[in-house]
Amino acid sequence: MIRLVSLLLLLLAAGCTPYRLIPAGKVEFTDHGSVETPIDWNWRPIDTVHTWTLDGPNLQEMLFHLGIEDGKTLMNALDVESGFNPLLVWFGKVPDEVSFRFHKRMTEHEIMDLFTASMSKITESPVVASGLMPADLGGHQGFRFDYAFVGKDEVRRRGFAVGAVVKDKLYLIHYVGTALYHYDRNRADAERVAASFVFAGKD
Amino acid sequence: MISRRTFSAGLLACLGGCATHHESGPSSDLPDIGAGYRPDPKSDEAGLWLKLDKVEQNQRRSPGRIRDKPINDLVQDMVCRLAGAYCPDLRPYVIRVPAFNATCAPNGMISIWSGLLLRCHSESQLAAVLGHEIGHYLKRHSLQRLRNSRELDDFAAFFQFQLQGPAAGLIRGLSQDITQASKSMFSRDHEREADALGLALMADAGYAPAACADIWRHIKAEDAAGGESERFDFFLSTHPATTERIDNLDELARRRPPAARPAPDRLNAALGPLRRSFMADEINQGHFKRTDNLLTRLIGDGIDPGGALFYRGELYRRRNRDGDEAIALGNYHDACETADPPAEAFRGVGTIRWRRGETELAREYFRRYLRVAPNADDGDMIRKYLSGA
Numbered sequence: 398m399i400r401l402v403s404l405l406l407l408l409l410a411a412g413c414t415p416y417r418l419i420p421a422g423k424v425e426f427t428d429h430g431s432v433e434t435p436i437d438w439n440w441r442p443i444d445t446v447h448t449w450t451l452d453g454p455n456l457q458e459m460l461f462h463l464g465i466e467d468g469k470t471l472m473n474a475l476d477v478e479s480g481f482n483p484l485l486v487w488f489g490k491v492p493d494e495v496s497f498r499f500h501k502r503m504t505e506h507e508i509m510d511l512f513t514a515s516m517s518k519i520t521e522s523p524v525v526a527s528g529l530m531p532a533d534l535g536g537h538q539g540f541r542f543d544y545a546f547v548g549k550d551e552v553r554r555r556g557f558a559v560g561a562v563v564k565d566k567l568y569l570i571h572y573v574g575t576a577l578y579h580y581d582r583n584r585a586d587a588e589r590v591a592a593s594f595v596f597a598g599k600d
Numbered sequence: 601m602i603s604r605r606t607f608s609a610g611l612l613a614c615l616g617g618c619a620t621h622h623e624s625g626p627s628s629d630l631p632d633i634g635a636g637y638r639p640d641p642k643s644d645e646a647g648l649w650l651k652l653d654k655v656e657q658n659q660r661r662s663p664g665r666i667r668d669k670p671i672n673d674l675v676q677d678m679v680c681r682l683a684g685a686y687c688p689d690l691r692p693y694v695i696r697v698p699a700f701n702a703t704c705a706p707n708g709m710i711s712i713w714s715g716l717l718l719r720c721h722s723e724s725q726l727a728a729v730l731g732h733e734i735g736h737y738l739k740r741h742s743l744q745r746l747r748n749s750r751e752l753d754d755f756a757a758f759f760q761f762q763l764q765g766p767a768a769g770l771i772r773g774l775s776q777d778i779t780q781a782s783k784s785m786f787s788r789d790h791e792r793e794a795d796a797l798g799l800a801l802m803a804d805a806g807y808a809p810a811a812c813a814d815i816w817r818h819i820k821a822e823d824a825a826g827g828e829s830e831r832f833d834f835f836l837s838t839h840p841a842t843t844e845r846i847d848n849l850d851e852l853a854r855r856r857p858p859a860a861r862p863a864p865d866r867l868n869a870a871l872g873p874l875r876r877s878f879m880a881d882e883i884n885q886g887h888f889k890r891t892d893n894l895l896t897r898l899i900g901d902g903i904d905p906g907g908a909l910f911y912r913g914e915l916y917r918r919r920n921r922d923g924d925e926a927i928a929l930g931n932y933h934d935a936c937e938t939a940d941p942p943a944e945a946f947r948g949v950g951t952i953r954w955r956r957g958e959t960e961l962a963r964e965y966f967r968r969y970l971r972v973a974p975n976a977d978d979g980d981m982i983r984k985y986l987s988g989a
Contacts, residue, residue, distance in 0.1 A: 477886065493826035495888040495919050502955045505981055506947065507917070514918065517884040522664075523696065523877075529978035540981065547663040 415441045419449060426597075429463035429568070430535060433593040436586050444472040451583060455550070457574030459587050465567040467501040471515045501565040505529060505540040508567065512558060513544065522546050526558075534561035534568060535594040545576070555580045559591045570594060624747060630740050635685040645706070645743050652707040659693050659709065666694040666714065666874070674870040675712055678727055681805040681863065683734050690734065698881035700819060704733035706742040718878040719818055719894065721901050723867040724802065724811035731798030731805075731812075738797065741790040748786050752779040780835050787838040795845060799852050806863035809853035813846045818897065820846070825893035868903065875904050876942060879911040883918070891915055909935035910945040917952070925952060936968075943973035947982070954985060 416439040425431045426447060438449035438459070447461040448454065462471050470476045477494040485491065497514040500507075509526050516524040524546040532541035539561025547553050556573030572587035574580030624644040639645035659665065666672070671694055680687035692710040699715040710733055720726040736742065756779040760772055795812070803809040820842045823829075832841040839845075868875075882891050892915060898908040913931030916924040929952045935945035946969035953962035966982050976982065 490827065493828075493887045493889045495886050497886065497918055498920065500920055504951050504955055506951050506978065507955075510914075510918070514884050514886075517881075518886065523698075523881050523884065527977045530980040531984045542978075551658075551662055551664065553663055 416450075417441070426461065426463055428597055430594055430596045432590050432595070434586070434590050436583075444474050446472055452579065455552075457572070457579040457583055459572045459590060460570070462567065462569040462571075465499045465569070467565055468498055470496050470498050471512070471569070472519075475515055475518060499567045501562065503562070505531075508540070508560060508562070508569075509542050509558075512542075512569065512571075516544065516546070520546055520548050522548050532559055534559050534570070534591070535563075535596045537561040537563050537596070539568075544571075544573075553577070557584075557587075559594075563596060568594075568596075625743075628744055628748070630744055632738050633686075633740050636689060644746070645740075648743060648746060649707040652705045652709060655705070656691070656707065656709040659695070659711065662695070664696050666696055668694075668874055670870040670872065671717070671874060674723075674866055675710075675726075675730070678723065678730055679710065679734070682727060682731050682801045686734070686738070690737065692730075696881070698878065698885055702729050702733050704737045706737065706740060708737065710734075714874075714878045714881065717867075717871060718875060718882060720815065720867060721818075721898075721903055722808075722811060723863065723865045724807040725815045726867055727802040727805065727807040727863070728798060728812040728815055731800075731802040731807075732794045733798070734801060735794035735797035736790065739790070739793055741794065745783075745787060745790065749783055752782050755779060777835060784834070784836060784838055788840050791839045791845075792848065795849060796852060799849060799856075803853075803856045803859065806859040806861050808859070808862070809856045810850075812853060813849040816842055816846045816849065818894075821897070822890045822893050826887060826890035876907040876911070879907055883911055883915050888915060888919055904940070906935050906938035906941045906945065909938065910942045910948065913945070913948055917948070928952060936965075941972070943969055943976065946972060947978075950982075950985070 419434065419438040419440045421434055421436050423431055423433055436451075438451060441448050441450075441454075445462070447463070449459040449461075451457055465471060473479075475496055476498075477492075477496050481491060481494075497511050497518070499511060503511065506529065509529050513524045513526045524544055526542045526544040529540060529542040532539055539559065541557060541559045544556045544558065545554065553576040554573055555576045556571055558569060558571035560567060560569035562568075570591045572580075572584065572591070574583065639649055672692075675692045675694060679690050679692050683690050689708045690704075690710055691708055692712055694712050694717070695714065697713040697715060698718075699713055700719055701713045702711060702716050704710045710730070712730075716729060717726070720729070756775050758775075760775070799809050799812045802812070823842070831837075840848075879895070882894065885891065892912065895908045895912040895915065899905050899912065909931045913928040913935065915928075916931065917928035929949065932945045932948035932952070935941050936949065946965045950962045950965035950969060953959075953965060963986055966985050970976065970979065970982055
């Protein structure tokens, strides 16, 4: 009986785990494009973002923000205005909260700033970006930069981001990991994934 | 409603609780802490200190701690000026948290948040807050609150478990309300005492006592700008209403004679470039109206106007409502004209001109950006704009 209950609990726990294996090879993102990965990853969608990890999201993570439209936030969860009580808004009692949104006329500096402001909200810690430079994403002129922050868990993390605005939509891929070990360990794998991005319809 | 046996059991429980409290000490009328004081290892106070010593170990090593020497030297010196003989017992830490707060733990650990430093216009204003926190330490308010809370919880527990009958639920609810209100009132009395003691400490050290009320006026103005009217809850508010604090502090300041030897004002020199990083953290909060109020006040008072104008421009550019781009551009231009403009202000003008299609004007400002910051880490991107790509 104890074995049966244990098995049921294990199955329940496995069912709750939202991750799925992404085998090495070509990975398609519906309507947006595809990448080639040299290694296996674990995939989990969060909000509108595809997230990949190897050892767990707190250790290293690769994130894909694909096709962010004009006026949208990097994640739906960052759109604070959408959560305002309509009655309060009607009476002009709007909370003092503003979302950081992508706009199609943004320059590369503004997109990097949008990213750091959004990430600061997500991590609840100051995120600092540096080294903004021109780069390609999927054959389109874009940009890349590095970033770093110390999370609420007091762990120092580093990351890099590559992005481009194509047909008025923002495509941004970034990789983050603990500065002490995980960032360096799989950075090359992450770079290869980002470099392999192909926009949908370009195959 | 309550049987004799149940009442007896409850009474015994209360008396048992009281006996424990006598061992640990009273919750009020404690003697002030002495210089070099260490609690009796067997006491509840020692347990409290032990817990906080562990918190302090983490804080000391925390990557979120600001280790910049000038600001740490300043706050250490200020603590010594304010606390006198207690100086060796108090250890200040500057922490990067973009919110208005400071705390002093009963073991002498003082935490000063970056959001507080950003809001202080003078050393006297910072001394007002530090004096208040040292006041809590000297009066051992944390220990008093711990003991008071335990006594009140015992009182509530008696009603929670011993009462029976139709009115028991009502009485339990009432006992919880009374407990909560008592805790809050106790805490508010401590805040009033710390306000008065803090003002006395900072005025004795030569700081301007009027600064105590000034800093609360800033906070009140920010709250009002953010649409937060002063909310005072008799049951839940652990601090007196801000208006009451301002009135009391103004009255106390009026009674103080002018300082014989006024203290220096070294805050702006010590904060230096840190203030701009605090402004960057502040605009990341996404509280547009509060931050606008703060930055506008800094600009008006001449506190790093170059930095404040630039970040006000950033605030409006990010919000991006109708007319915000023009306001942002105006603030960037004004920042460029100050005596100490941030290099990013030139880039800000260039960025907005660029997206407006005013390419040549944009390039002029990008060139100025590179002249001010020749080693900028985004130089490659700027040179791409300049090369016509």
